[in-house]
Amino acid sequence: MAKTSNTNGLSTLAIHVGDEPNPATGSVADLVMSSTYVVKEKAGFSARDLGENTPFIYIRWGNPTVDGLQRKLSALEGADATICFASGMAASAAVFFSFLSAGDHLVISDVSYAGVAELARDTLPRFGIEVTPVDMSDLAAVAGAIRPNTRLIHSETPVNPLVRLTDLAAVSALAKSSGALHSCDATFASPIATRPLEHGVDLVIHALTKYIGGHGDALGGSVSGRADLIARLNVEAAIHHGGILSPFNAWLIARGASTLPLRMRVHGENGLAVAQFLENHPSVTRVIYPGLRSHPQHELARRQMKNFSGMIAFQVGGKVQGEVIAEAMMQLFEVIHYAVSLGHHRSLCFWMETDGLMQSSFRLTPKQEASYRDYAGDGIFRLSVGLEDAADLIRDLDRVL
Ligand SMILES: *Cc1c(COP(=O)(O)O)cnc(C)c1O
Numbered sequence: 001m002a003k004t005s006n007t008n009g010l011s012t013l014a015i016h017v018g019d020e021p022n023p024a025t026g027s028v029a030d031l032v033m034s035s036t037y038v039v040k041e042k043a044g045f046s047a048r049d050l051g052e053n054t055p056f057i058y059i060r061w062g063n064p065t066v067d068g069l070q071r072k073l074s075a076l077e078g079a080d081a082t083i084c085f086a087s088g089m090a091a092s093a094a095v096f097f098s099f100l101s102a103g104d105h106l107v108i109s110d111v112s113y114a115g116v117a118e119l120a121r122d123t124l125p126r127f128g129i130e131v132t133p134v135d136m137s138d139l140a141a142v143a144g145a146i147r148p149n150t151r152l153i154h155s156e157t158p159v160n161p162l163v164r165l166t167d168l169a170a171v172s173a174l175a176k177s178s179g180a181l182h183s184c185d186a187t188f189a190s191p192i193a194t195r196p197l198e199h200g201v202d203l204v205i206h207a208l209t210k211y212i213g214g215h216g217d218a219l220g221g222s223v224s225g226r227a228d229l230i231a232r233l234n235v236e237a238a239i240h241h242g243g244i245l246s247p248f249n250a251w252l253i254a255r256g257a258s259t260l261p262l263r264m265r266v267h268g269e270n271g272l273a274v275a276q277f278l279e280n281h282p283s284v285t286r287v288i289y290p291g292l293r294s295h296p297q298h299e300l301a302r303r304q305m306k307n308f309s310g311m312i313a314f315q316v317g318g319k320v321q322g323e324v325i326a327e328a329m330m331q332l333f334e335v336i337h338y339a340v341s342l343g344h345h346r347s348l349c350f351w352m353e354t355d356g357l358m359q360s361s362f363r364l365t366p367k368q369e370a371s372y373r374d375y376a377g378d379g380i381f382r383l384s385v386g387l388e389d390a391a392d393l394i395r396d397l398d399r400v401l
Contacts (some may be wrong), residue, residue, distance in 0.1 A: 002276050005113055007008075010076060010191075010192065010261045011261040011262065013072070013076060014075075014076060014257055014258050014259070014260050014261050015070065015258045016077075017071050017072045017074075017075040018067075018068030018070070018071040018072035018254060019068060019254065020068075020073070029363075030064070030065065030068075031065055031247060031248065031251040032063060032064045032065045032166040032247055032250065033065075033247055034059070034063075035058070035059040035280070036057075036058055036059070037055065037056040037057055037058070039055065039057060040055070040349065041055070041115060043055075043057050047061065047234075047235045047239040047240065048235060048319070049168070050062075050234070050235070055212055059238055059247070060239055060242060060244055063247045063250070064247075065246070065247040065250045065251050065254075066084055066245050066250040067249055068250070068254060069084060069245075069250040069251075069253055069254040070082040070083060070084055070222070071225055071255070072142065072254055072257055072258075073191075073206075073212070073257070074224055075194075076124060076192075076195075076257070076260070077191050077195055077197055077204055077224040078189040078195050078197055078198060079147070079197055079204070079224035079225055079226075079229070079230075080225070080226050080227040080230065081224065081225070081226070081227045082215075082222050082223065082224040082230065082240055083222065083223050083224075083229035083230050083233050083234050083237075084208070084220060084221065084222045084244070084245035084250060085220070085221040085222065085223070085237070085238065085243050085244065085245055086165070086219065086220065086221070086243045086244060086245055086246070086249075087207070087209065087219045087220065087221050087243070088113070088185075088187060088205070088206065088207025088208065088209055088210070088219075088220075088221040089115045089116070089119075089207075089221065090117075090221050090237075090241075090243035091205050091206070091207070091221030091222055091223050092113075092116050092119070092185065092205055092221070093119060093151070093237075093240065093241075093243075094223060094233050094236075094237030094238070094243070095154070095203055095205060095223060095233070095237075096119065096120070096124060096129075096152070096154075097127075097236070097237065097241065098232055098233050098236045098237050099152050099181055099183075099229075099232075099342045100124070100127075100129045100151055100152055101128075101129075101151075102127060102128030102129065103128060103129075103133075103149060103355070104129055104130070104149055104150075104151040105129070105130040105132065105149045105150045105151065105154070106118050106120065106124065106129055106130070106131045106132070106146050106150070106151070106152050106153075107132050107134055107142065107145045107152070107153045107156060107180075108131060108132070108133050108134070108137045108153075108154045108155075108362075109133070109134070109135075109154065109156050109159060109166065110133035110134055110135050110136075110362050110364055110368050110372075111135075111156070111159040111160075111162055111164065111361070111372065112133075112154070112156055112159070112160075112185070112361075112362075113156065113160050113187075113207075114183065114239045114357070114360040114361065114372060115361065116154075116185070117361045117362055118360060119132075120133075120154075121133075121361075121362050121363075122185075123235070124335055130147075130149070130218065132145045132362070133362035133368070134368075135341070135367075135368055135371050136155045136156075136157075136159075136166040136171060137164055137165065137166065137167070137297065137371075138160050138354055138371070139167065139170050139171070139174070139301050142171055142174055143174055146174065146178045148185050150178055150180045150339040151180055151181065152180055152181050152182075152183060153171060153174070153180050153181070153182045153183070154176045154182075154183045154184075154185070155171055155182065155183075155184045155185070156184065156185040156186075156187075156188070157184060157185075157186060157188070157189060157194065157196075157304070158189065158290060158309070158311060159188070160187070160188055160200040160311075160342075160382075161313055161352050161357075161376075161380060161382040162288065162313055162372070162375040162376055162380070163188070163289065163290065163295075163311055163312070163313045164288075164289045164296075164297070165290065165297045165300050165301060165304065165305075166184070167300055168182075168184060168194070168196050168199035168200065168201055168304060169199045169200055169304075172199060172200025172201055173200065174204075175200075175202075176200065181202040181229075182200065182201050182202050182203075183194040183201070183202065183203040183205060183223075184201045184203070184204055184207070184278070185204075185205045185206070185207075186204050186206060187205070187206050187207045187210050187211070187343070188210075188309060188311050188342075189305060189309055190206075190211040190212060190260060190264055190307075190309065190343070191204075191206075191212075191260075192260055192261050192264035192306065192307050193264065193268075193306055193307040193308070193309050194259065194261060194304055194305050194306070197224070197225065201225075201281075202225055202226065202229060203223055203224070203225040203229060203237060204223070204224050204225065205221070205222070206221065206222045206224075207221055208220035208221055208222055208245075208253045208257075209221075209341070209343075210341070210342050210343030210344075211251060211260065211263075211264070211267070211309075211342075211343035212256065212257050212260060212343075213252065213253040213257070213343075214254040214256040214257075214259070214260065214263055214343060214344060214345060215252075215256050215345055216341065216344040216345075216346065217252055218249040218252040218256075219249065220245050220250070220252050220253050221245075221251050234256055255342055263345070263387060264307050264309070265307070266387050267310030267385060267387065268307040268308050268309060268310065268385070268388070269390070270385045270387070270388075270390045271289065271291065271308055271309060271310040271311070271312060272289070272291045272292075272308060273390040273394070274291070274312060274383070274385050274390060274393055274394060274397070275287055275289035275291060275292050275312050277394045277397065277398075278312065278314050278397065279294065280293060281397075281398075281401055283316055283317075283321075283325075284314050284315070284316055284401065285315045285316060285317050285377070286314060286377065287312065287313075287314045287315075287382075288312070288313040288314065288375060289308065289311075289312045290305055290308045290309070291308030291312075310343075310385035310386070311342060311382070311383070311384060311385075312374070312382075312383040312385060313376070313380040313381070313382055313383070314380060314381050314383065315376070315377045315379070315380055315381075317377075318377070318378045318382070319353060319354075319355075319378040319379055321352065322351055322378065322379040322380075322381070323351070323353075323401055325351075325376040325381070325401065326338070326351035326381075328399075328400040329351075329400050331366060331401050332399050333349075333399075333400065334399075335347065335388055335393060335395075335396045336348070336349050336374050336383075336393060336394050336397070337349070337397070338350065338388075338394050341384070342382070342384035343384060344384065344386060345386050345387045346386045346387075346388070347383070347385055347388060347393055348383075348384040348386070349381055349382070349383045349384070349385060349388035350380070350381070351380075351381055352376075352379055352380055352381060352382055353378065353379040354372070354376050354377065354378050354379050354380075355378075358372075363377075364380050
């Protein structure tokens, strides 16, 4: 949770912050699994007694390996503080259940990660929280959805799976003028592409399972922001709801995060090469990639993204064509895995049919559904471009299209 005021570049910060040599042993790759710690001073039993300088007492309250990852992520996001959770879903749920109470209103992106959409649609109303899904790329719609009891606006950028962007500065300004917090899930961007706090966002959420861990071997989530907001999450969500990150996963994720700037460079280069190949392929009817001039928000992408990341959505015509090509991918791919998830060193591709996705999302108005279908048609392939040689990925795609 410590604040870092380091002025080094992101590649240096990613490697060194949180992985400082252990003063007792000189070791630089420590994994501490201890669930309890020998205490040298009097300590209370309430999480509310915890202060900035409280020593480690019990693992759910704090752990040196998790703490190191939290400091590394704070450095990458330019945040005061970060708190890690057992998954990206646990991080999102932590924000909703810590900053919303019965009678409050949530404005949320009408295209949100499926688990987040179902949580907001089915669970939050049971706790007396009102939820309005809006197209976050339509600022008038966001402004129109805000009510006197709106406490939180939750966006994603780019959104999973459409790769549609949210103008973070504009939505943050709307949140600020109405006294609401703005939380943003920037999993698709990573802090190398977009640092939401610099655009006025209050809380940035990541599924560490994706780009930040980057190797498909550890589940985790994080929330970064101002110290007072993270302290609240620490007591209510981490300590009392209990879904904290295991030190072993923190250790794996920190090792992945050390090479995040380097990996994102290649994800971005490969992403652009594959997106250009797809855009020129006769079987492909639409490619959505922020680095292409054809992306409807390319100008915003250039302002808000320092790297266009490796996430591509593409259409191949209607549902039948999509299903035929998905089948070909399962049979013929030699390099790319036909699998869900994203942000790994391996390339992953999955067919997402629009009717099916609508069932795991909000009940959209006809206008919202038209905007969704404008991007997705009857279905899209979500392609997470990995770190393999771009020519091999292109050959694999050419084989199935
Ligand atoms: C994967 C994902 C999540 C959920 O993360 P888990 O670690 O699987 O719980 C949340 N948001 C986005 C954008 C994701 O891609």
